Amino acid sequence: MPSSSITQSKNRSLRAQALPALLEDVVKAYDLPVRRILPPQKGYRNRSFPIQLKDGAYVNFILYKEELGILEVIRSANRVSAYAADRGFPSRRPLGPIACLRGASGRTKYGALYDYLSGHTIPWEAYTMDHLKLLGKTLGDLHAVLRPLSRKALPAVTDIYAGIVDRMTRYLADPGVQAALQHKLGLRLAPAQFQKYRRLLDACAALPRQQALHMDFVRGNILFNDEPATTRPSDLKVTISGILDFEKTAFGHPLFDIARTLAFLLVDCKFKTGDKVRKHFLFSGYARRSQASLPNQPELLDALIDLFLTYDFYKFLRHNPYEALPANEHFVRTKQLLAQRGLLQLSR
Missing domain, CATH: 3.90.1200.10 (Aminoglycoside phosphotransferase (APH), C-terminal lobe)
Structure with a gap:
């Protein structure tokens, strides 16, 4: 379970300077026993960080793109995706609360930890x-x-x-x-x-x-x-x-x-x-x-x-x-x- 430093109720921020520092904070906040963090997979909207745990399993931290209303978008996406996952669909299931990331500029970004879905897209x-x-x-x-x-x-x-x-x-x-x-x-x-x-x-x-x-x-x-x-x-x-x-x-x-x-x-x-x-x-x-x-x-x-x-x-x-x-x-x-x-x- 993640620590209270990122729970939505307390709304405390993680440091969001260089990416290594950000990922260190993510690992500590979610109390993850990490073996290694893989290079990010950059999509159109977000950056995805596969994380291998010490037991060999993988989880996925997604850093969401900054845009108006993104927090409500993440909440709705998580609710629908988790509902489908709970009923047998291979969709992402959140593994903790949404992380609030605030950098020195004062700009806020959000991220969340999910289970890892294997596979590949096709051309x-x-x-x-x-x-x-x-x-x-x-x-x-x-x-x-x-x-x-x-x-x-x-x-x-x-x-x-x-x-x-x-x-x-x-x-x-x-x-x-x-x-x-x-x-x-x-x-x-x-x-x-x-x-x-x-x-x-x-x-x-x-x-x-x-x-x-x-x-x-x-x-x-x-x-x-x-x-x-x-x-x-x-x-x-x-x-x-x-x-x-x-x-x-x-x-x-x-x-x-x-x-x-x-x-x-x-x-x-x-x-x-x-x-x-x-x-x-x-x-x-x-x-x-x-x-x-x-x-x-x-x-x-x-x-x-x-x-x-x-x-x-x-x-x-x-x-x-x-x-x-x-x-x-x-x-x-x-x-x-x-x-x-x-x-x-x-x-x-």
Whole structure:
């Protein structure tokens, strides 16, 4: 058990100067019998420090990215992830309270200790039929398990994406952005379509069967293990050993989770047609093998896929020089999908 120096009730701080000092404090505060600390694994949002204990077991300390509202994000993620772990899912379980780290500048960062999930992610070209089926089954089973979980502080997924739609609208309505899209990338995206997204979100907010969702059930957050496991479906040759990053967890209809994952898969699975991806993930995986029922609302599902593909396109524009985007295969495939779905005009 960690010492009281990091309990939320006393809110005392760890020293947060150089990383070695920070990790020494973490080890002392959680009273860890450490053999060695492995190099950090740096992700988009956080830094992850695998720690080997003297008995050979591993734990994982995550230092979270500084951003507005991150403490509530961590609390919600921990609650949902631990709830799933307690019911047999390979998701992270917190091993103590959240650590409050305050440096000499006065800026606060947060971290937490978790059990260690082994396994590996797979490259986007490596998806097999079994991977897709298992992803669909696992997402459906996760929805079935999370259905009774109370909402508490979980944000509404429709509210989150209403804000995202507003940001996309402002950015893409800018005349300078429109000119750069056309001249540098040969693209036109009609801002009028965002009114449809607002109506879509209003309609989804009124749907029944709202529940806790993962909202980032994608390739980078799924660990696979090649070793046999008793939890593996007997007809599939792959095993999911870890479901990571519940930080985008929200409350809403399961179609949001399904569409978010499917939009990524349609881009990732470059060696499979969209029909094959849908068949394996949606029908052979989610509908046939999971404990959840696949919502029979194909028009809403397709509209949400449009929304997520548009959001991914927007993120490419916001975080990359336009001139570099034609060399980014994920951007090119996203652009092609949007054009095929009538959401983007190619002017050259």
